[in-house]
Amino acid sequence: MFTNKKTILIVAGEESGDLHGSSLVGEMDQRMPELSFFGIGGDRLQDGGVETIEHTDNMAVMGFSEVVSKYRFLRKVFQNIVKEIDRRNPERAILIDYPGFNLRLAKKLKERGIPVTYFISPQVWAWKEKRVEVIRECVDQLICIFPFEEAWYAKRGVDATFVGHPFMDMPEPEISREEFLQQHKFDPDRTTIALMPGSRQQEVNRHLSVMVKSLFNLRQRGMNLQAVIGKAPGVNIRGVNHHGLSIEEANPQLALRFADGAVVASGTISFEAALYNTPSVVIYKLSPFTWFFAKRIAKVKHVSMPNLIAGRELFPELLQEKATPELVAANLQPLLADEEKQDEIYSGMAEVQNAMGEPGAAKRAAKLILQKLE
Secondary structure, eight states, X not given: OOSSOOEEEEEEOSHHHHHHHHHHHHHHHHHOTTOEEEEEEOHHHXXXXXXXXXXXXXXXXXXXXXXXXXXXXXXXXXHHHHHHHHHHOOSEEEEESOHHHHHHHHHHHHHTTOOEEEESOOOTTTSOGGGHHHHHHHOSEEEESSTTHHHHHHTTTOXXXXXXXXXXXXXXXXXXXXXXXXXXXXXXXXXXXXXXXXXXXXXXXXXXXXXXXXXXXXXXXXXXEEEEEEXXXXXXXXXXXXXXXXXXXXXXXXHHHTOSXXXXXXXXXXXXXXXXTOOEEEEEOOOHHHHHHHHHXXXXXXXXXXXXXXXXXXXXXXXXXXXXXXHHHHHHHHHHHOHHHHHHHHXXXXXXXXXXXOSOHHHHHHHHHHHHHO
C-alpha cells in the first residue's frame, strides 16, 4: 500500500497510555510493517519497536502542585520532542490521553502542518472544557473509547469516533483463580481483598496506608479477610510487608481479577474492576492545593468511570477527607456481605460491560488511522 517508509510520532505519558498504545502500534505494524514509530512511551511500547525519547515512568504526574514541581523537567522533555519532530518530520502524530502535555504539543504539530490523531480523547467533559477549542482547532482525528464521548464532542463541533474500549480485548489470564490463591498461600475459603493504591508513587504514598488500615478495621468487625496488594511497575511499597499482606508484582491486575472485593484508586483501575466483576470502593486523595482547585472546576457528579457510565454511584466514592479507614471499611463491608447490595452492584457492572462495545478497539482504531495515512 505504501512505497516509502513513514515515520509516526506517538506520545503516551502514562502507564495506561503505554498499554493501549502498544496494542494500537501492534495492530498498525501488523498491517503496515514499514511504519516506524518514535516518541514517549513505556516498556510495552519499547517492546513493540517504538524508539522512545523519554520513558513514561518519568512523565507521571497528578494534580497542579505535582505539575509545578516537575515543570522544568517536563518543559525540557517537551522541547526535546519538538526538536525531534523538526528533525524527523513525521507523517502523523498519535497522542494518547495526557492532555496537559499533549494538547500543547498538538498546537506545535498544527503549526508544522503535521496531522494529529488523538487516541483516547482527553476527559475534557469532566473538567477544563475550554480545551475542546484546542482539539477542534488542532486535532484532525479524534478516537474515543467511552460510548458517551462521541455525542458530547459532536455537540461541540468535533467529529469523534467511538471504537470501544481496549480492555474489552484483554486476554484471559494464564493461571486460574485457584492457582493464584495457591501462589499467595491464600485459603480459598476466606474472602480475598485486593488493594490497588495506584500506578504513581504519589498515589501509593497517599492511599496505601488508608487501604491497609481499612483492612484491619474490617477484621476488627469480625470479617475473616486475606488481602493482596496490586503493585504497579516502578512504585515503592516498602514498609507494608510486616502487616502480613501478600504482594502481586508480576501482574498486578490478577490481584483485582481474582479478588472478592477491592479498594481501588480512582482511575483506570476502577474501570478494570467493573470489567472483572469485582465490587469495589473507590478512593482518591490529592494535595490540599490541587484538591482546592479540582473540586471547583470538576463538571461531573462522579469521578470513577464505572459510575459515569452507569449514571449513578455504582461503586462508593470516598474522596479527600472522606477517604478514611473507617469509611472505607463501612462502605466495603456490604459489598462483601449484603446479598441485596451484591445483586445491585453485579447488575450495574453488567450494564457497564454491555455499554463498552465489542472487542477489537485497537483493530478499529488502527484501521481508522491507516485510512488517514493512505
